[in-house]
Amino acid sequence: xxxxxxxxxxxxxxxxxxxxxxxxxxxxxLQECGLRLPEEYKGLAMPDYAHAYLQNREGLIQKAIAxxxxxxxxxxxxxxxxxxxxxxxxxWFEALxxxxxxxxxNGIIISVTEKMGVIPIEKKLYNIMRxxxxxxx
Numbered sequence: 001x002x003x004x005x006x007x008x009x010x011x012x013x014x015x016x017x018x019x020x021x022x023x024x025x026x027x028x029x030l031q032e033c034g035l036r037l038p039e040e041y042k043g044l045a046m047p048d049y050a051h052a053y054l055q056n057r058e059g060l061i062q063k064a065i066a067x068x069x070x071x072x073x074x075x076x077x078x079x080x081x082x083x084x085x086x087x088x089x090x091x092w093f094e095a096l097x098x099x100x101x102x103x104x105x106n107g108i109i110i111s112v113t114e115k116m117g118v119i120p121i122e123k124k125l126y127n128i129m130r131x132x133x134x135x136x137x
Contacts, residue, residue, distance in 0.1 A: 026101075030072075065098075
């Protein structure tokens with residue numbers, strides 16, 4: 001898979017919880033990389049996670065991180081490069097929850113915001129908390 005072609009195909013898509021959001025973006029990207037992930041994880045089904053997110057956002061985020069920990073290789077933060085999965089938090093707004101994105105290279109993260117949909121965002125705006133790599137890349 002060509003990362004540039006993939007990222008250009010998703011940038012600009014509008015946000016839709018459960019279909020085009022930060023976790024679904026990562027899940028779909030991993031599928032494009034050839035990794036076949038289960039649609040269900042510890043009682044949480046991919047088609048239903050939007051409802052679970054609205055019920056318990058923090059709990060679902062922690063379950064999503066555990067899901068990635070089980071199926072992806074975790075790296076040291078300094079080892080991240082283009083195409084790796086990033087768990088991030090905005091530097092200046094602690095009230096916002098943890099988010100997910102894909103390292104776009106050149107100081108960019110490909111992620112999703114509710115107002116702007118899928119966009120390239122400057123990496124320097126975030127604290128990178130964890131990094132995961134797809135084994136099949």
